[in-house]
Amino acid sequence: MLGVGLAYGRTGAGGGPAGPPVPVIATTTVVADLVRCVAGDRVAVECLMPPGVDPHVYRATPRDAGRLLAARLVVASGLRLEGRLATLLERLGERVPVVHVADGLPRDRLLEAAPGIPDPHVWFDAALWSETPRLVADALASVDPVSAEHYRARADACAARLLSLDHSIRGAIASIPRDRRVLVTSHDAFRYFGRAYGIEVVGVQGTNTSAEAGLGDINRLVELIVSRRIPAVFAETSVTDRDVVALVEGAAARGRRVRFGGRLYADSLGAAGSGAETLAAALQANTALIVAALREPVADAAPPSDAMGIGP
Ligand SMILES: [Zn+2]
Structure with a gap:
């Protein structure tokens, strides 16, 4: 049999039947929405924190650790938003790829919460957030390379919608x-x-x-x-x-x-x-x-x- 990585393999864009959706966990509802926008139906996105939860103080439950370990990719908001998950995400990174999307934004466009500490609430600037779909597409492509073009095309569409929202x-x-x-x-x-x-x-x-x-x-x-x-x-x-x-x-x-x-x-x-x-x-x-x-x-x-x- 082929390696486990191919269990999530896809045929090329517009090709035959897709494999099972790639299991991805996003930490916050904002990030889960971003991943869904970029991935479409190629990914099964689960959100770690339920709606209404404050990510600054959220602590992982024992069940969360198992959910995270079962994912093929974990997508976090980053810039220390998930303050109390930092150690868990760091340890998890040895077993499952973890991407912190806001950490990939250009530093010169970030505000500071305190000297040297970036303000993590970047999604409120829709134009700045429009830089993140591409980062998510790259992360998804690294765990599901067959669908890379699908992710990149959708990321461009997500970014365009965010720029139009910015304008309105x-x-x-x-x-x-x-x-x-x-x-x-x-x-x-x-x-x-x-x-x-x-x-x-x-x-x-x-x-x-x-x-x-x-x-x-x-x-x-x-x-x-x-x-x-x-x-x-x-x-x-x-x-x-x-x-x-x-x-x-x-x-x-x-x-x-x-x-x-x-x-x-x-x-x-x-x-x-x-x-x-x-x-x-x-x-x-x-x-x-x-x-x-x-x-x-x-x-x-x-x-x-x-x-x-x-x-x-
Ligand atoms: Zn906050």
């Missing part, structure tokens, strides 16, 4: 009046989004959710919201609302009404049925929430009586 997000954010283009949210996941689309980003926590926000951080942000008349603040689906609720209450105590803009998809995409199961859908959902909450100014907590009855 830029146009939507530009519709918010310039002085209200401020995104106040739970943690600093959106700095790439801010840089790419021209919106100032202020996070309550830093770029890593494992550090808790202190009272000083909350007070500093309440001051900013009040002084700059910021109309809305946003929570995130993978992080507790607590800090954002504290901002709304803190501003109210200062006589300033601030909207709860909703929950943004940050480090996880939506669960099945949410309508935000893909990165493109999640970025569009986020952009729609941001535009809806920031485009209009918010009235002060006690509007003058002649403004009553005009509307909400």
Whole structure:
């Protein structure tokens, strides 16, 4: 019999029946979406972390180790996003190929979370993320060389869709009046989004959710919201609302009404049925929430009586 590697072999593009799909594990929902886009039906993609899970603090379960070992390729987001999986992924790399996609991006296009430490949230810049399909195609081709052309052609199509998404997000954010283009949210996941689309980003926590926000951080942000008349603040689906609720209450105590803009998809995409199961859908959902909450100014907590009855 032929070697086990050929168990996943394919006939050439457009050829006869394909073999069984190549088992690949992606760490996060964002990366799983990327691999699915590039691989199509040639790969069976499993996502290690369920939707809604915070990758900064996710720890592998005993069952995860077995799932990872059964894969032909493991695709991680990288740049230390999966902080508590680092040792496991490193050890795993001796048995199964592991690729950290964001580590392959050009360094000069990365932001820093701290001096010398890159910010891992690169998928919020759709143009920057459009560089990753090609990296995934190369990794898939290394474990399934017969399908290399299939992966590369699909990667080019995925990249083109991301560039078109980039264009539409830029146009939507530009519709918010310039002085209200401020995104106040739970943690600093959106700095790439801010840089790419021209919106100032202020996070309550830093770029890593494992550090808790202190009272000083909350007070500093309440001051900013009040002084700059910021109309809305946003929570995130993978992080507790607590800090954002504290901002709304803190501003109210200062006589300033601030909207709860909703929950943004940050480090996880939506669960099945949410309508935000893909990165493109999640970025569009986020952009729609941001535009809806920031485009209009918010009235002060006690509007003058002649403004009553005009509307909400
Ligand atoms: Zn994060």
